[in-house]
């Protein structure tokens with residue numbers, strides 16, 4: 001199993017040390033784990049790494065790489081926030097640290113004449129002004145050339161109909177392959193709440209994202225895919241990835257990717273149960 005999106009206590013709203021996350025991931029059958037805590041960003045300091053913590057964060061990852069060598073491959077990642085104007089800050093941050101994987105995610109959207117909307121404020125997601133700005137920012141993220149993958153691009157499905165999200169995403173589909181940025185299949189949409197669009201009530205236990213209707217279109221446009229649990233607690237290590245892949249394989253998903261030293265490594269998925277084959281001589285068994 002490959003898990004390319006995970007958090008530790010360095011993200012502040014997540015729990016568990018690097019060591020605890022790694023041990024839980026090994027127990028869950030993860031063979032390639034990328035730790036992607038939220039990178040420093042001006043919008044807040046309570047939900048992310050601080051610049052002063054980055055050295056400790058990467059030292060913890062390096063220590064775990066040594067300690068668990070042979071049991072799991074551990075990679076150095078960060079989940080960056082993207083807003084227009086953040087390019088040079090994010091670029092400078094990436095230049096200072098050796099990273100395996102850089103996710104670009106949109107969590108905050110500045111809507112004109114409004115306060116900042118966060119993508120977990122579910123009742124606000126279907127507003128036209130929000131949608132206009134979200135997808136404009138997503139296009140800018142995809143064109144920025146900064147990131148290896150876009151994180152949970154379809155998280156709006158927690159509060160917006162699939163039809164609307166698909167229509168808005170359609171013009172952006174060619175940008176993934178053209179700009180060499182992968183589309184993340186984020187398994188946290190399987191366990192997160194969503195809005196029942198008829199009643200407006202928040203409901204649990206319903207798969208909101210990733211979009212199963214979008215997947216074949218992304219495949220047609222030659223997009224590459226990363227997968228992640230987006231665990232914020234060691235007890236969610238690897239959560240949902242197996243179920244998600246089993247559901248997506250019949251829809252035409254043929255390979256997933258992860259990044260090492262910012263280079264994409266494609267892992268073909270041969271069969272639903274024993275998905276195998278890695279790079280060169282190395283075999284990675286996905287269970």
Ligand SMILES: [Zn+2]
Pocket residue numbers: 079105107151152
């Ligand atoms: Zn995120």
Ligand SMILES: [Zn+2]
Pocket residue numbers: 005006007079230
């Ligand atoms: Zn995340």
